[in-house]
Amino acid sequence: xxxxxxxxxxxxxxxxxxxxxxxxxxxxxxxxxxxxxxxxxxxxxxxxxxxxxxxxxxxxxxxxxxxxxxxxxxxxxxxxxxxxxxxxxxxxxxxxxxxxxxxxxxxxxxxxxxxxxxxxxxxxxxxxxxxxxxxxxxxxxxxxxxxxxxxxxxxxxxxxxxxxxxxxx
Numbered sequence: 702x703x704x705x706x707x708x709x710x711x712x713x714x715x716x717x718x719x720x721x722x723x724x725x726x727x728x729x730x731x732x733x734x735x736x737x738x739x740x741x742x743x744x745x746x747x748x749x750x751x752x753x754x755x756x757x758x759x760x761x762x763x764x765x766x767x768x769x770x771x772x773x774x775x776x777x778x779x780x781x782x783x784x785x786x787x788x789x790x791x792x793x794x795x796x797x798x799x800x801x802x803x804x805x806x807x808x809x810x811x812x813x814x815x816x817x818x819x820x821x822x823x824x825x826x827x828x829x830x831x832x833x834x835x836x837x838x839x840x841x842x843x844x845x846x847x848x849x850x851x852x853x854x855x856x857x858x859x860x861x862x863x864x865x866x867x868x869x870x
Contacts, residue, residue, distance in 0.1 A: 748844055752781045755842050755851050759784055762855030767862055771833055773824065782843050787824075788836035791865035796838055799861035805854055808839045836865075 702708055702721075714723030753776065760772050769789035779785075788796065793809035800807050824834045842851070 749781050752842050752844070752846070755846055755848065756781065756784050758848070759840070759842065759851050759855060760786070762851070763858060766855070766859045770862075773827060773837070782841055782846075784840040784842060786838055786840070787833035788838065788862050788865070789833050790869060791836040791862055792869050793835065793837055795865040795868055796836065796861060799864055800858070803857045803861065805857055808841075809837060835869075 708721055710721050710723065712723050717723050717725075757776065763770055763786065764772075767788065771787045771789070773785045773787060797807060797809055821834060821837065824837060840854075
């Protein structure tokens with residue numbers, strides 16, 4: 702905190718932490734957090750490799766069964782668990798409703814722009830064609846995602862895309 706910047710305490714009381722936060726630090730929580738960090742760090746490479754493999758299987762499976770699908774970014778330039786694709790001839794809102802009804806959760810925008818109604822300025826800057834931007838969907842694959850989850854999604858998505866294209870055209 703810059704000197705002279707007025708900060709009101711979050712918790713009032715004994716004046717610890719230079720009067721900004723009173724109370725005794727939770728040693729058990731601090732030790733637990735440090736242990737969790739060590740565990741995550743020790744498993745990071747294995748989990749990252751597994752998630753990248755799942756993402757590749759996901760994209761390959763969709764590409765084999767759906768025409769006019771475009772992955773917007775290659776493996777080398779993306780976060781391991783993020784998968785962004787555009788389904789030409791479908792609109793993202795219809796796709797999301799169809800996915801949700803099948804128990805599959807996805808997003809039509811970046812996590813930092815959720816709720817925005819304007820077309821993605823990022824997709825525009827990447828020169829993604831207008832006809833593709835309408836069907837832009839972001840999927841996330843994480844630590845808890847299994848191969849069965851990927852297979853289920855690869856089985857469900859083509860039918861949903863086909864239905865959304867029928868409504869959109």
